[in-house]
Amino acid sequence: MLKDLGVGDGTRAGRASALASASRMYEEEVAGGAIRGIVRGRVAQLMLIQIQQLKADLLQAMDQIDNLVDANRLNVQLVASIPAVLILFWGTRALFLLWSNVRMKDLRLPKDVHAEMSDYLKSMEEVLILANHETDSSNNTAASRGVCLGPKDMGKLLLWMHLYLNLLDYMSPPFPSKNCDSIHQSMQKMLMQGQMSTSRQLELLKVIQEKHADFLKTL
Numbered sequence: 001m002l003k004d005l006g007v008g009d010g011t012r013a014g015r016a017s018a019l020a021s022a023s024r025m026y027e028e029e030v031a032g033g034a035i036r037g038i039v040r041g042r043v044a045q046l047m048l049i050q051i052q053q054l055k056a057d058l059l060q061a062m063d064q065i066d067n068l069v070d071a072n073r074l075n076v077q078l079v080a081s082i083p084a085v086l087i088l089f090w091g092t093r094a095l096f097l098l099w100s101n102v103r104m105k106d107l108r109l110p111k112d113v114h115a116e117m118s119d120y121l122k123s124m125e126e127v128l129i130l131a132n133h134e135t136d137s138s139n140n141t142a143a144s145r146g147v148c149l150g151p152k153d154m155g156k157l158l159l160w161m162h163l164y165l166n167l168l169d170y171m172s173p174p175f176p177s178k179n180c181d182s183i184h185q186s187m188q189k190m191l192m193q194g195q196m197s198t199s200r201q202l203e204l205l206k207v208i209q210e211k212h213a214d215f216l217k218t219l
Contacts, residue, residue, distance in 0.1 A: 023050070113171055114215055120164040121209050127156045128205065131198045147198055161187055175215050183211050 069076075131153045149157060165187060172180040186208050190201050 110171065110174055111216070113167055114212075117164055117167050117171075117212065118209075120160050120167075121205065121212060124157055124160045124164070125202065125205055125209075127153055127160065128198045128202045148196070149198060149201075157190075161190075171215075174218065176218060179211055179214060183208055186211070 128149070131147060131149050165184065168175070168180055168183060186204055190196070190204055196204075
């Protein structure tokens with residue numbers, strides 16, 4: 001069609017210059033009178049060329065857009081997966097929290113439960129400290145280090161341990177199971193009555209308190 005207008009040689013190399021010439025011819029025909037150009041037939045022919053070129057440009061632009069989308073498909077998929085990962089993470093934490101509250105039959109935040117468990121550990125520490133008050137009056141350091149809990153003090157210690165371990169079981173999860181098992185083992189070692197002095201039990205209790213404080217990092 002371009003060759004028929006005398007603006008090209010029909011080769012792909014001269015197509016760009018031929019289209020530019022056809023555009024200028026179209027502008028001249030319209031400027032010289034649209035009706036005359038329609039009667040002569042050149043305006044219609046030039047309009048078809050313009051429409052064909054516009055269609056070709058649109059198809060080329062769509063191909064470039066498709067290539068760009070294909071090249072960035074992985075990035076788009078990664079960006080789209082971020083909300084799903086966040087929803088899964090926070091949804092799992094919320095489910096664990098709800099499950100622990102249902103088991104305890106008490107709707108509280110994990111930090112509030114953690115604070116109550118800290119109070120139980122402090123009560124256990126108080127029992128062990130007060131167990132040495134009789135030997136403290138005699139200023140016998142060796143005796144105070146070797147003293148063991150009596151039945152009454154052991155009963156108090158067991159009560160606070162039971163309350164603490166009960167909440168610990170309810171809060172696993174969201175508390176890590178590995179840390180909970182470690183605290184359980186340390187608690188069992190504290191119950192070696194007649195084999196561990198109160199001073200040793202206090203040292204072991206300090207270790208348990210440090211493990212308990214680490215739970216805050218997971219909340």
